[in-house]
Amino acid sequence: NAGVTQTPKFQVLKTGQSMTLQCAQDMNHEYMSWYRQDPGMGLRLIHYSVGAGITDQGEVPNGYNVSRSTTEDFPLRLLSAAPSQTSVYFCASRFTGAMNTEAFFGQGTRLTVV
Amino acid sequence: KQEVTQIPAALSVPEGENLVLNCSFTDSAIYNLQWFRQDPGKGLTSLLLIQSSQREQTSGRLNASLDKSSGRSTLYIAASQPGDSATYLCAVRPVRGANSKLTFGKGITLSVRP
Numbered sequence: 001n002a003g004v005t006q007t008p009k010f011q012v013l014k015t016g017q018s019m020t021l022q023c024a025q026d027m028n029h030e031y032m033s034w035y036r037q038d039p040g041m042g043l044r045l046i047h048y049s050v051g052a053g054i055t056d057q058g059e060v061p062n063g064y065n066v067s068r069s070t071t072e073d074f075p076l077r078l079l080s081a082a083p084s085q086t087s088v089y090f091c092a093s094r095f096t097g098a099m100n101t102e103a104f105f106g107q108g109t110r111l112t113v114v
Numbered sequence: 115k116q117e118v119t120q121i122p123a124a125l126s127v128p129e130g131e132n133l134v135l136n137c138s139f140t141d142s143a144i145y146n147l148q149w150f151r152q153d154p155g156k157g158l159t160s161l162l163l164i165q166s167s168q169r170e171q172t173s174g175r176l177n178a179s180l181d182k183s184s185g186r187s188t189l190y191i192a193a194s195q196p197g198d199s200a201t202y203l204c205a206v207r208p209v210r211g212a213n214s215k216l217t218f219g220k221g222i223t224l225s226v227r228p
Contacts (some may be wrong), residue, residue, distance in 0.1 A: 004157075006157075033215075042221070043203075048215065058215070090157060096211075096213075101145075101146065102163045103148060103216060105150075105157045106157050108157050110155075
């Protein structure tokens, strides 16, 4: 059972560099989302998607882009990394129906921007 | 705006103790509530999901209850073990709908002493 898979697990970037965090799920979930987790701040929603071709902003979207071309994949792009984006990033997915809306999380990507 | 509070932030208990972790939320109009476990450096693992129409859910030594009217949920852990040491987070989903978003508490870090 793969569930939600995130790559890479660790990444160090220099300020101004760009990169893409990958997220893939094999549960046919419509809803996918990206969170960042920072000490004392808890989990904050960056972007989310309710299906292929549909994305929307969460609580802290600035500095991040997303796209959803398939049901399975939901990459998160940092266009010009800043030290404030040093964090642990989690991807999550779930169904959008009336029942069975349990959310599943990936193992996280620990990003350091120097 | 929904706010989710988990107090205390940290808890240390001896092995074998039965314990209760609390979660409170400000808006009782929730669709469901989910408890997660997070081990250091790992992702979130779903423990229990309670729909708004339910009073409790059980899984092994874990029992989660929900009292919407008072804005509270508790996670009961029976006969705690050192392997239960982790951070426990609760999250509420405010409304039914494809794009309804989880609001997380900041978690309770549990340490079970042998």
